[in-house]
Amino acid sequence: MNAGGTPSGFGQVWGMVSFLFQPSMALMNRLKYVWKFLIIGVLVAVPLGYVLFLQNAISQERIEFNEKERSGVRWVEPAREFLYQIERRRVASVGVALGLTGFSGDVTAATEEANKAVKKVDEQDAEVGDELRTTKKWKQAKTLWEGLQKQKLATADEADKYHADIASLMIDLVLNQAGSNSNLVLDQELESYFLMDAYLRKMPSLVDSIARSATLGMRPQPDEQAEAERNVELAGIYKQFLNQTTELDKTNFAGFREAAKKRGQNVAQTLKLAEKSLDKLNQHAEMVRTKFLTAKEKPNQDALRPIVTATLENALQTVELWRRIGPQLDALIEDRVDGYTFDRNLALGIAVFAALALAYLFVGFFLSVQRSIAVLGSATGRMIAGTMEEQLRLDAQDELGQIGTQYGQINDALVEARTLKNRVEDENRQLQENIFDLLQVVSDAADGNLTVRARVTEGALGNVADGFNNLLESMQNLIGRIQQQLERSNRAVVEISSLAKGMANGATNQAKDILTARQLVMQMSEENSRVSQDALTAATAAQRTEASAIEGAERVENVISTMNELRASVQAGAKRMKILGDRSLEITGIVATISRISEKTNLLALNAAIEAALAGEHGRGFHVVAEEVRKLAERTAAATKEIDKLVKAIHAETKETAEAIERQTQVVEQESQLVAEAGVSLGKIRQVSTESAGLVAHIATVAKAQVEGTQTMVRTMEEVTAIAQQTQKGADGTVATVGELISLTEQITQNIRQFKVA
Known part of the structure; x- marks a missing residue:
């Protein structure tokens, strides 16, 4: 905990971790160590075995x-x-x-x-x-x-x-x-x-x-x-x-x-x-x-x-x-097989070694815990019997070792407690004797003999006896002074009796005046309540006006955001259409290149046909091929012209689409400006509504405070009325009480004379 009483960051984290692990802690708290280790071992061995199985299967598949x-x-x-x-x-x-x-x-x-x-x-x-x-x-x-x-x-x-x-x-x-x-x-x-x-x-x-x-x-x-x-x-x-x-x-x-x-x-x-x-x-x-x-x-x-x-x-x-190549390839494959076999055997060896090491450590840990618990159990029995004199030592240096050290501290505390118990019993016996003597003195003093004194001894009770003696001396002096005061009190009571009668008459007149003032204050309280109710109604209406203005401003902001997104989308579409137009121009250039290539191919095919014709019978087969190439070049040229026409048409349509999108972009920007101006106007309306709502709320608060003040005044007048009535009754009672006081004073004087002070 820090100075402010709040938990530190580490404490919060540790608390969250403890909360998450509560089911696990609950399970472990209900099991003995043998079952704990068995569960942990199974949870470790099963994934390890499965991983080993997968590794072996993969290696075997590769082999x-x-x-x-x-x-x-x-x-x-x-x-x-x-x-x-x-x-x-x-x-x-x-x-x-x-x-x-x-x-x-x-x-x-x-x-x-x-x-x-x-x-x-x-x-x-x-x-x-x-x-x-x-x-x-x-x-x-x-x-x-x-x-x-x-x-x-x-x-x-x-x-x-x-x-x-x-x-x-x-x-x-x-x-x-x-x-x-x-x-x-x-x-x-x-x-x-x-x-x-x-x-x-x-x-x-x-x-x-x-x-x-x-x-x-x-x-x-x-x-x-x-x-x-x-x-x-x-x-x-x-x-x-x-x-x-x-x-x-x-x-x-x-x-x-x-x-x-x-x-x-x-x-x-x-x-x-x-x-x-x-x-x-x-x-x-x-x-x-x-x-x-x-x-x-x-x-x-x-x-x-x-x-x-x-x-x-x-x-x-x-x-x-x-x-x-055959033996070389076989050697490479054999090396891979040997490598996979080695990896599989190595993984198996490591897994077996890890399992054995884990089992060895688990058994060692279990035996260590079992031995430490046995030593702690034996030490606990000796501590309860009070026969443990040596300091408890454990071989373990872990948390159980710390518990052993704390057990030694507990044993030292128990030895000290037993010594203290014996000393307290002796002191209690002596204290009981002193208390009996003191009670005898107190009994004599209670009978009225203030001249007796208690025996002062060592210890706390001796201080009590000394204080009681001082008390008796003080009471002895006090009783003497009381007797003197009683005489003066009798004279004062007679004077108080005459004054009380005069005060009773004044209290009766005061109660009548307060009742009249109370009626006027109640009328004023009712008027203030009606004013406060009207102010609350006005405040509610102002709040609804402010909420409507806020909602309108939010909707305008949403419209502005939507218009901005629409404008961005339209601009992106215009860019894409422009890029498409540029690509169509590139395609036109490529088509022109293909057209020139087809023309050259046609020319080359024509030349080849001429050469084949000159070669006679030996060039007949080549002449047929040249003729086919020429026809293919002509078809390519015709197709190229069609593609050129189509690309130009696409370019023209793309240009018109881009211009239409540009015009739409301008319209969207104009609409965005109009909506933005509407948003500014609604913002001003919202600001005025907020100020109006604040003023009305302040008026309602003042009216409410005035009503509460008037109600407080009414309650105060009621209390004053009650007090005046009580004062009247008290004054009447005072007259009677003074008479009783005179009788009581006489009785006290008689009782005081019973004490022996000299």
């Missing part, structure tokens, strides 16, 4: 997610070898079909290696095929492979087609079955994502593009139309190949390099192999461009041989990089 990714990598590893051998056999078979010697051995070797890869894929598929859902399509691929081995490939087209079907099916298996169903495509780690993208998407596609571009370029075409279509398809493969190579370099390996640098991993060997493979890919792209797309003459057999050899080398180099 299973990444283990499934590893299953996908293990399945893709032999599938990669099978796909590579198919592509290798594809290129070599096309070369053999074209009459090139020296590549039959590659066909045989690729067949043997492919069969070995089939067995390994079968092993992995038997293990994880159901999980990855690859079994059905893998059986289809094996069926195609078995059929291919039995086929006698007479032409290059047949050789390319059968191998292309198997390669396409294997690429689909790698990406859409093994990749999707193993969570590899869902990998969210940046470093492994870049490797996964290269491992599942780009590397299979690049290996297939190498073989497909080479076989497509080497196969002879029956006529110029087929040749042109082949060149278009080959150009598409070439473009896709370049894009994938660039993306592999700029995105996958660049991202992998940065992520590995952040993690502090050494991936120099992988990146070095990637650079070498990228060189081979670029060389293959250049070979496709120079040997097939831009070559003026068809390559003969002597020119095809190095193309087949280079294609096989480029495919092998690309697969070497693919082989390197």
